[in-house]
Amino acid sequence: MPSSNALLHADKLTCIREDRILFEALSCQFNQGDIVQIAGPNGAGKTSLLRILAGLSQPFEGEVHFQNQPLHKNVELYNQNLTYIGHLAGIKGEMTAQENLAFYLAMQGLPPHAAEQTLENVNLLGFEDALASHLSAGQHRRIALARLWQCQKPIWILDEPFTAIDKQGVKNLENLFVEHAKQGGCVILTTHQDLAIDAQLVKTIELEYQLV
Numbered sequence: 001m002p003s004s005n006a007l008l009h010a011d012k013l014t015c016i017r018e019d020r021i022l023f024e025a026l027s028c029q030f031n032q033g034d035i036v037q038i039a040g041p042n043g044a045g046k047t048s049l050l051r052i053l054a055g056l057s058q059p060f061e062g063e064v065h066f067q068n069q070p071l072h073k074n075v076e077l078y079n080q081n082l083t084y085i086g087h088l089a090g091i092k093g094e095m096t097a098q099e100n101l102a103f104y105l106a107m108q109g110l111p112p113h114a115a116e117q118t119l120e121n122v123n124l125l126g127f128e129d130a131l132a133s134h135l136s137a138g139q140h141r142r143i144a145l146a147r148l149w150q151c152q153k154p155i156w157i158l159d160e161p162f163t164a165i166d167k168q169g170v171k172n173l174e175n176l177f178v179e180h181a182k183q184g185g186c187v188i189l190t191t192h193q194d195l196a197i198d199a200q201l202v203k204t205i206e207l208e209y210q211l212v
């Protein structure tokens with residue numbers, strides 16, 4: 001049984017892709033204040049697990065619960081509490097950095113001028129008016145991640161957030177994750193790099209590459 005402070009729990013999840021079992025009967029719990037790293041080699045199933053936890057794909061067996069209710073009974077409420085940033089982060093190349101962010105902020109009911117402070121947080125001041133398609137891979141990723149500085153939603157599910165991000169950017173993100181967890185949020189992420197976060201604050205779920 002999940003404890004009473006569980007935001008999210010997964011109950012006996014099994015995921016099968018092209019006849020290969022990626023994970024089987026996986027149960028785990030995500031609480032307020034957790035930073036959870038899903039670890040494992042390429043192809044182990046980390047993205048597949050994140051997508052199931054985010055409600056974007058279905059497990060072969062098992063179920064994910066948000067606040068002790070199955071996700072499918074609670075989709076709208078779950079989406080109000082979840083931010084998911086995947087490999088394709090939904091950035092429109094034909095829009096500027098500022099426009100991309102202002103669009104996202106508007107969806108959160110925040111005013112467009114909040115975009116400026118947010119771009120500063122990810123060191124993109126000076127690039128506000130550049131088309132996203134003209135920015136580097138790391139700058140592109142920074143636009144996507146910038147929304148986290150304004151994000152009030154408790155559950156953050158982030159697939160490889162550090163990809164293409166430089167050392168200082170990674171540090172800033174790690175500090176933000178700690179701050180979010182301290183304020184009662186929960187960060188679930190994949191990354192192939194070691195986190196420079198106090199080990200006591202980080203939980204790890206290790207997926208193994210299962211041979212058929």
Ligand SMILES: Nc1ncnc2c1ncn2[C@@H]1O[C@H](COP(=O)(O)OP(=O)(O)OP(=O)(O)O)[C@@H](O)[C@H]1O
Nearest residue numbers: 017018022040041042043044045046047048049190
């Ligand atoms: N939609 C899909 N249809 C079929 N196979 C898929 C699908 N999504 C993922 N796979 C397969 O599932 C396996 C696990 O993929 P997944 O992306 O979850 O791994 P990962 O651990 O995130 O890998 P990486 O570290 O390389 O990002 C891979 O072999 C992949 O080819």
